[in-house]
Amino acid sequence: MPQLSHTVPSSSARPRTRLFAGPPTVAQPVETGVDAGRLEPRVEEKDGYYVLKERFRQGINPQEKVKIEKEPMKLFMENGIEELAKLSMEEIDKEKSTKDDIDVRLKWLGLFHRRKNQYGRFMMRLKLPNGVTTSEQTRYLASVIRKYGKDGCADVTTRQNWQIRGVVLPDVPEILRGLAEVGLTSLQSGMDNVRNPVGNPLAGIDPDEIVDTRPYTNLLSQFITANSRGNPAFTNLPRKWNVCVVGSHDLYEHPHINDLAYMPAMKDGRFGFNLLVGGFFSPKRCAEAVPLDAWVSADGVLPACKAILEAYRDLGTRGNRQKTRMMWLIDELVSNHSSFSAPLTPFSKLITLITDLSDQIGNSV
CATH class of the missing domain: 3.90.480.20 (Sulfite Reductase Hemoprotein; domain 2)
Structure with missing residues (x-):
């Protein structure tokens, strides 16, 4: 795999979008500074399905009530x-x-x-x-x-x-x-679920391909749906959730408007991915995904996805549907992380929570 940097040469004369996978600032271990009650999971497993706990049901939106009345x-x-x-x-x-x-x-x-x-x-x-x-x-x-x-x-x-x-x-x-x-x-494929995993539309034939995204998008889809049998661990999210795997510098996958984007990057001679999180695009608000300051190997793609989804499922709010996408959770937790200081990027402040769920996420490159 080629080493990625800020100055990757292009084999074509046409203008190109650069994939920045060079070294960001590495987040250091810090205290969360978040009230322990806010970190209590809002859902619990009952009879194989995840349901919203009774004490968190005040002020929920109509769709949440439908889910409580009967498991979809x-x-x-x-x-x-x-x-x-x-x-x-x-x-x-x-x-x-x-x-x-x-x-x-x-x-x-x-x-x-x-x-x-x-x-x-x-x-x-x-x-x-x-x-x-x-x-x-x-x-x-x-x-x-x-x-x-x-x-x-x-x-x-x-x-x-x-x-x-x-x-x-x-x-x-x-x-x-x-x-x-x-x-x-x-x-x-609809409502409060993980949507279709997106990859390079020219995967396998793109002459400028960094990585063939198809094996990774297939793995993500199989994991999320339990090989099409249904995976209730991730079917009661606060809102929809988008994921993509980037395959080239052209950024066909629009990583900056996905809740989780895997950006190809090398670390210590190993191929893997830097993570962007929290992006979304809607009529009410557009938010660009931000670096998680974490790198995962190819083997860590699923554990990272699992950890981030569990954090969103457990901690996300379920009131106003316009404010329940993952970036709103990021905003809330960052605003409560008073003990964090520069130069940490906003979502890197949540990394301390996510690493509690998966020790397979490492520092980014």
């Missing part, structure tokens, strides 16, 4: 979708629980009800790490769309994903089985 992942992991698919839309709308199923909880299965403009039809978002599909998979997706005639179509999204439209509820169990047969899933 049960629609998949306990086959609730099979019974729901047998009901007519009229029967579903008579009960709040089943109405919330189709309007909210089915998003954990990647299904979005188009109640306003296409009542009774759904958009199904897949999980396609790095945007890769085989010819067999593409033919299957085309067969699903074709069934719905003029109501059936597909989108290619900005996160290298497919969304198929026109789906009706009675067909969902069969579609899910068909997806599994060709190695696809729509699981955990």
Whole structure:
């Protein structure tokens, strides 16, 4: 692997975006300065699922209430979708629980009800790490769309994903089985879940590639969904969470607007990644990801992801949905870290919390 620096030469005359992976200031061990009560996890495991503790339920948003009333992942992991698919839309709308199923909880299965403009039809978002599909998979997706005639179509999204439209509820169990047969899933692709892992769209053929991102995005997706079986450890986040693996200096993956971005970097002759965290882009606020001041080896990609997700899951707030993305947690903890001082970057102040969860995160280069 090439050594990265601030002055990596370009093999092309065209203007290029530089990938800065040179040495930042290394965070030193410090006291957290955060009230111990604030560091108490707000969720707890019950019967295999994570739920919000009762004492943290005051002032929560409506979506959190829906999750408390009924665990969304049960629609998949306990086959609730099979019974729901047998009901007519009229029967579903008579009960709040089943109405919330189709309007909210089915998003954990990647299904979005188009109640306003296409009542009774759904958009199904897949999980396609790095945007890769085989010819067999593409033919299957085309067969699903074709069934719905003029109501059936597909989108290619900005996160290298497919969304198929026109789906009706009675067909969902069969579609899910068909997806599994060709190695696809729509699981955990909506609402308060980790979204599709993004990588270099030219992975494997980019002449200026630093690293082939496909193995890493595949690993992340398999880990997050427990190999498409469902992973309730990460299905009750405070909000959606985006992750990417950068493969070249072109930054196709937009690392600065991801909650976690892996930036390729060498340390002591070993290949690995520096971490950026907290970025997001929304109509209400745009926040650029900041360096975590941590480097992980290739083997540390999953432990680092796990540690950061657990910190966000356990400590994130669940009130105003406009203020529950991970950067808001960073802001809060940094403002309470009065004992921290320059030159530490903002999120490096949270590294002391995250390292409690995973000792496989090291100092960055």
